[in-house]
Amino acid sequence: MAHSVYSEREVFLRELVSNAADASEKLRYEALSDEALAAQAGAPLVTISLDKDKKTLTVADNGIGMNREELVSALGTIANSGTRAFLDKINADGGGDKGQSLIGQFGVGFYSVFMVADRVEVATRRAGSQEAWLWTSEGKGSYQIAPAQAEEAPAAGTRVTLHLNAESEEFLDAWRIEQALREHSGALAIPIEIAGAPGEEPRRISDGAALWAKPKSEISNEEYADFYRQLGGQFDEPALTVHWRAEGRTEYTVLAFIPGSRPLDLFDPLRKAKSKLYVRRVLISREIQLLPAWLRFVRLVVDSSDIPLNVSREMVQQSPVVAQIGKAIASRIVQELGKLAEAEPEKFAGLWENFGAVIKEGLHEDPQRRDDIFKLARFASTRASEKTRTLKDYVADLRENQTAIYYLVGDDRKRLAHSPQIEEFSARGVEVLLLDDAVDAFWVTSCVGYEGKPFKSVTQGAADLSLVPLKEGEAEQSAGDASAEVAALATRMKEALKEHVDDVRVSTRLRESAVCLIAPEHGLDRQLARLLAEHGQAGALGKPVLEINPRHPAITVLAQAAPGAEVEDGSFMLLDLARIADGExxxxxxxFARRLSARLAKGAA
Structure with a gap:
């Protein structure tokens, strides 16, 4: 039973400590109406004792304990939970939420001890009773119950002694126990002490207070930072800490951190958002997927008493409650990011520098939150290549008669800022977004637009900016300005380059450069096509269109040359120059080297 339900051996400790916490909570509840029990009850405490010579591990509590009937019911029948029965009794008595801190509900947690123990002894005495009992079993289908001697049983409570098997002697080391307890049970609302050897003074390793369960006013920034480092394995300071308690149909507490630096595996394709989930302060999952992948950098702890569990408590059922909590947390984090962007723009700029490329994945993957993400998004542009601007800033500065939001996608921001495709846009003062993250090639295709303005690539189709006024000092130009020789050259170049380009045409977007490459009107953006080709979709790349500048000396000189080898070499050299400018x-x-050398030699002569 134990091996079929549990996958990690150390969870036995979590289950025993959880049972001890429940026993203390039961005693507290019953003492409310029983003065004798109230007088007997001491401060709740769990003590773990180790004995390497005897190879035993003991977990003792001073909780409610059990009588013989309860012992048979709780430990003699699989999946018969004493906690579940106790909760039912509270509800029947109108106890309301007095039992909400109880953990065990399925009655199978105790059996995890047989993953590590050859023999288990449970000595127990119910609070207020003179009788004590000893339950023993080797986990092979049977058990024995007998009266226990007074000196062999606790005054009240339960003591579980495990005779560890050879494969589990690691749990005789105090550091190993402390590690497992801090991971799984350090947030329980009960102090935990450990004695590493017989006669050794117990050492307290948990004070029974979870950081996220405390009021924010009682937590210092240093305490938040220390917890963040333990949680995420980071050595920096958190860029943003968000701590809140949600109340309503589902109640839960959240403590979330956004790292101050970028994790090394941020762009690992296998990486997902990992959150720690606690149910009543007991760790249930250290890697539950509560947040969408585009928030995978967030370090998160969630604690709830309303999440349904499966029998092992190691996985959360795929339930509407879990989905509801995840959606609510994601929305709150986006909201807090928006507040930070408004209140502390410089701090948010650093956060965006680290995680903006990941957040933008949400524009493609999470359409429901697209508008909220647009408010967060920051972009470099031809007006601010070193800093960033928002889409709201972009739309506010639209030029007269500008009908689209223009962008250029690539992998090098500096190269994009000097791309030949944007020369006409610069002449007319039209701002172009410089998108240098890999995800940019995807979200611009799935997003319709922003505030009624569609996104349009400057490398896709013809650039008709004739209705947008030129900046002062710039001259108008059109494809009709080309001479008959240049038009004929375009035809000859198309024939020479037919294996590499779809068309050669006179450009209206070039002012200083001789040539550039663009995608056909209905073709994919050049960068998106390259990315798809790199991932096995070779047909996506297609052939580009080569545009030539009819006023550039390289074009006018080549147009006057006689048809032949010189025109063919010149055509290929211009194509190669356009490819290099495009990062190809x-x-x-x-x-190319041969042609360039020949040109240089000719010029020198």
């Missing part, structure tokens, strides 16, 4: 290698590096 020449069609044939050796041929």
């Amino acid at each position: 290698p020449p069609v044939d590096a050796n041929a």
Whole structure:
């Protein structure tokens, strides 16, 4: 039973300590109406004792204890939970939420001890009773119950002694027990002490207070930072700490941190958002997927008493409650990020520098929160290539007759800022977003637009900006300005480059550069096509369109040359120059080097 339900051996300790916490809570509840029990009850405490010579581990509590009938019911029948029965009794008595801190409800947790023990002894005495009992079993289908001698049983409460098997002697080391307790049970509302050897003074390792359960006013920034470092394995300071308690149909407490630096595995494709889930302060899962992948950098602890569990308490059922909590937490974190962006823009700028590329994944993957993410998003542009601007800023500065939000996608912001495709946009003062994150190629295709303005790539289709006024000092130009020789050259170049380009045409977007590459009107954006080609979709890349500048000397000189080898070499050299400007290698590096050397030699002569 134990091996089929549990996957980690150390959970036995969590189950025993959880049972001890429940026993103390039961005693507290019954003492409310029984003065004799109230007088007998001491401060709740769990003590763990180790004996390497005898190879035993003992977990003792001073809680309610059990009589013989309860012992048979709780430990003699699988899945018969004493806690569950106690909760039913409270509810029947109109106890309301007095039992909400109780943990065990399925009656199988105790059996995890047989993963590590060859023999188990349970000595117990119910508070207020003179009788004590000893339950023993080797976990092979039977058990024995006998009266216990007064000196062999606790005055009140339960003592569980495990005779550890050979494979589990690691749990005789105090550091190993402390590690498991801090991981799984350090947040329980009961102090825990450990004695590493017989006769050793017990040492308290948990004071029974979870950080997230305390009021925010009682927690210092240093305490938050220390907990953040333990939680995420980080050595920096958190950039943002969010701590709240949600009340309503589902109650839960959340403590969330956004790291101050970028984790090394942030862009690992297998990485997902990992959160620690506690139910009544007992760790249930250290890697539950509560948040969407685009918030995977958030370090999170969630504690709730309303989440349904499966029998092992190691996994959460796929229930509406879990989904509801996850959605609510994601929305709250986005809200807190928005507040930070408004209140402390410089601090948010650092956070965006670290995690903006991941947050933008939400624009593609999470349409329901797209508007909220747009409010957070910051972009470099031709007006602020070193700093960033919001889409709200962009729309506020739209030029007269500008009908779209223009962008250029690539992998190098500096190269994008000097791209030949944006020369005409700059001449007319039209701002272009410089998108240099890999995810940018995807979200711009799935987002319709922003405030009624569609997103449009400057490398896709013709650039018709004729209705947008030029900046002062700039001259108007059009494709009709090209001479007959340049038009004929475009035809000859198309024939020479037909294996590499879809078309060659006179450009209206080039002012200083000789050539540039763009995607056809209905083709994929150049960067998106490259990314898809790198992932096995070679057909996505297609052939680009080569645009030539009819006023550039390289074009006018080549247009006057006689048809032949010179025009063909010049055509390939111009294509290679356009590819290099786009961040791609020449069609044939050796041929490009040969042609360039010949041109230099000719110029020197």
